[in-house]
Amino acid sequence: MIDATGMPQSAVLLGGTSEIGLEVLGALASRRLERVVLAGRDPAALGPAGERLERAGVREIHLVSCDVGRSDDLERLLGEAETALGSVDLLVVATGLLGTAELDRLTPAVVQEMFAANASGPAAATAGFAQRMASQGYGRIVVLSSVAGLRVRRANFVYGAGKAALDGFALGLADALAGTGVGVTIVRPGFVRTRMTAGMKPAPLSSEPADVARAVLGALEADRGVVYVPPALGPAFLLLRLLPRSVFRRLPG
């Protein structure tokens, strides 16, 4: 169940090896989290992820192999999560693939894989869990979106376009879920230092996975629908979105 301070007891992490996702679950483990399903496409990497959560105090950990690009995997995940956890209090959607934005490398397969990891896969999974949560009468979905989706930039436009789709999907889903007892929290970080951004020059206002985890817990406590990490990115992107395209295009980075 989810308590009055927004803290869940069971959770599914989609993108079971995500650094940000694991940091969020670790923080929740110090509150009320007891049971977890880690869903990821690399079974070998899921083991150590599970051990990390065990050390953080999670009592029960289930590993499910799942590629979000495959709908049969998603169907199986929905069933296995229900069997393992009984009811799913929280879904954390943390799959993502920065991939490439170089025109030469954007083959149909590459673009499709990126949209699967950033948009269609997580959207499909989220819809499936949302249905089940609505019928169980409660639940919370945390979607890791990104400021990259708020105004798509040349530098990562395929990733950004995927995030834009997912963010819009999550906003609409939140409205569709009104009155069901299921809530959606959309998290929009800027640059976070994880393996996804390894080797890249940190953008201004960069943060650590622990900052994202703190922000997510704060949003759950206050029952907030959208949260920026760091918060200053909210007003900054409000302005960036208003810039004419000719100016925006010339911004550095």
Add this chain to the structure above:
Amino acid sequence: MSASGRRLLAGWGGRPASSAEVVCPATTGEAAAVVARAADEQGPVLARGLGRSYGDAASSAGGTVLDLTGLDQVLGFDESSGLLRAEAGISVEGLLRFSVPRGFFVPVTPGTRQVTLGGAIAADVHGKNHHLDGSLGAWVRSIRLATPAGERLLAPAGEGAGFWATVGGMGLTGVVLDATLELVPIETSYMLVDTERGADLDECMSLMSERDEEYRYSVAWIDCLKGGSGLGRGVLTRANHAGLADLRAAAPRRAGAPLSFSPRQVARVPVTPPFRLPSALAVTAFNEVWFRKAPRRRTGELQSLGAYFHPLDGVGSWNRLYGPAGFTQYQFVVPFGAEAVVREVVEALGARGVPSLLAVLKRFGAADPAPLSFPAPGWTLALDLPLSVPGLGELLDGFDELVASHGGRVYFAKDGRLRPELVSEMYPRLEDWRRACDDLDPARVFQSDLSRRLHLRKA
């Protein structure tokens, strides 16, 4: 059966919320029929009263919730014994409207009249008279309970396990259809109230310890935002029922209708504002005014029943003032001798500047035999806390540890966030209760969000 359908339910604090199929039986027979079919239904079943528990006790996500407020009839009353039988959905206000003009008062009333008889039994509610009169369970003579296997008539005498598991059992043994209650005779509908200020927590506590036994009703309101030497200052209001002679002496004009009872709501908060109102600043100001306006000492003031017992009922839906993030009430009891715990909690709240508008301190008397009943001899403190305060969960977790390690406990009827691991420490007779509960409902059809969160029905 009137309206039924899927609805979002929450407690008085607004969070957590969950949706369930709500059915509104029009007769106790209909309610019993829903319970009889319950075993075949998907999902859990639960009774709900007026939803005045603060957290998730009266919600059952994805299940069937029986809204019993339509079952509000008095079924019988015997003036010579004071025994009244009524349907479970009658409110304390409904009971009072019936009984006060006849010269009787409910034996125990919580701080609001807007609770049902069934909800009051399920939480084994206490009032300002606990130090002398115990909690409601002590005054209940019989309970008619609907279980999946049929109806049971439960009484405290003899084996009594089912009765005492239902009293304080938070709706998890079955659905109370009706109950018989002993009322207490009164000569007037007025109270004689003595008010006193305590300069700090120690003084409040010693004033209460010294002369509480002279008053049937006693309570103190504590200011949790005042630091320094005034830490835990408060206002004590203690009272006895006014006799006819008292009323004639104090207000001869009212003595013509000594048992009149017409409680009124003077205002109502119409909608939830998109923000919360009680900021630390506003609460500090409020507390200051309220402390200053209380007399240092005043005795024998005549007050109506409503003014003394249910001052909050004057404003409807005041819980909306806490905004969408909602609020919780933290109520704990610690044994006599553990006064330091109360002090530490008040200190911690003041130091953090957590705005607690209403902090109520009371001395409890002897406990009753119900294994999940909250009251036990000692001090109880109840605090309303906005959930929008960052880090509130961790702060309260710290209080829990402190309370549990001193042999205390928190109140399920107010809870929405206790750590499940602490339940068996706080309620050492949990296993006795589980056995009795399983005897009445072996399939564990009755579940609430509270019972699932705290794993009450299974280890």
